[in-house]
Amino acid sequence: MATIVLKRTGHRMPLVGLGLWKIPNNECAGIVYSAIKAGVRLLDGAGDYGNEKEAGEGVQRALREGLVRRDELFITSKLWNTFHSHDNAKAAAKLQLKHWGIDYFDLYLIHFPISLKYVDPEERYPPGWFGEDEKVHLHQVSYQETWRAMEELVDEGLVKNIGMSNVAGALLLDVLQYARVQPQVVQVELHPYLTQNALVRLTRVLGIALTAYSSFGPQGYYELGFEGVTSLLEQSAVVKAAEAHHRTPSQVVLRWATQRGIAVIPKSNDVKRIRDNLGCNSFDLTEDELEDIGRLNADLRMNNPTDLDPRLGIFA
Structure with missing residues (x-):
């Protein structure tokens, strides 16, 4: 299995995994188990997805049956926005580990x-973006405080x-000024409609691994x-490449990323597609x-919190 070696620890992160966003709770355990059985070793979850207990059930079943050892899995999770203060961040991580039924995360992202x-x-878990009044309630906690907890x-x-997830270069460079433990992975929305070329170059120079979501x-x-x-799967540059290599358009879009050393975590409920x-x-x-597909770039971002509240313009 193709992997990326993380600079600080030497751990190997698989280039292709399974993203758990939007996998229904009642299907998640079975999908995770089947994915592991099919060869998936990277599982990408988050507290906000609300399905970590079920994902953990799938993992535990695979472990019990001897399909895989824990050290052969690379499990990623993420700290949600309401838990950024030092003590809350640490408590949230421990709660998420309990949900998964594991002792450690291979990767934990803000x-x-x-x-x-x-x-x-x-009172409410996962808490989501909005309060009971359906409004966004910001809280003054510095990223440096959260990073210290990490x-x-x-x-x-x-x-x-x-x-780190959903960041631009300025924040990444800022964290490097005070980080005692440096970030090993940055995860962002990245696909041929949003190529993020400048961030790709920056992370490569810094030796930080990059994971693409929404591939x-x-x-x-x-x-x-x-x-x-x-x-994207209907774009001529993708379709032509798929026909030339006797592969599916989905495989072509994923290969456009992985061939450049960018990890991908596509979500699927279907074992064949996995x-x-x-x-x-x-x-x-x-x-x-590669160049023809990259020329599809339109700086089109689908996941932008400013659509929820203009004060959340993290990509402005």
């Missing part, structure tokens, strides 16, 4: 560089690697009401094909 008012998990999770052996662009957002944008996704590294695109 989900967004946005701090929201604390919500007691006993570092202490590493010290305590609860987390092997830490990183299929608008595909995962159509069911949320997103419309008016042609599917296997197809894992097979995306079985061929190489030509340089012309």
Whole structure:
């Protein structure tokens, strides 16, 4: 299995995994178990997804049956916005580990560089973006305070690697000024409609691994009401490459990322598609094909918190 070696620890993060966003709770345990059986070793979850207990059930079943050892899995989770204060961040990570039924996360990310008012998990979990009044409630906690808590999770052996999600270069460079434990992975929305070339170059220079989510662009957002944008899987540059290599358009879009050393975590509820996704590294695109697909860039971002509240303009 193709992997990325993380600089600080030397841990190997698989290039292709399974994203758990939007996997229904009643299907999640079975999908995770089947994915592991099919060869998936990277599972990408988050407290905000609300399905970590079920994902953990799938993992525990695979472990009990001897399909895999814990040290052969790479499990990622993310700290939600309402838990950014030092003590709440550490408590949240421990709660999430309990949900998964594991002793440590291989990678723990700060989900967004946005701090929201604390919500007691006993009252509502996951807390989401909005309060009971359906408004966003910001909370004054510095990213540096949150990062200190992340570092202490590493010290305590609860987390092997830490990183950042949904950030731009300025915040990444700022964290490097005070980080005692440096970020090993940055996870962002990245696909041929949003190529993020400058961030790709920066992370490469810094030796920080990059993970792309929403690799299929608008595909995962159509069911949320997103419309008016042609599917990446129908773009001629993608279709032509798929035909030339006798692969699916989905495999081509994933290979466009992984061939450049960018990890991908496509979500799927179908075991056959999960296997197809894992097979995306079985061929190489030509340089012309990589460039043609990259030219589809339109700086089109689907996941932008400013759509919820203009004060959340983290990509402004």
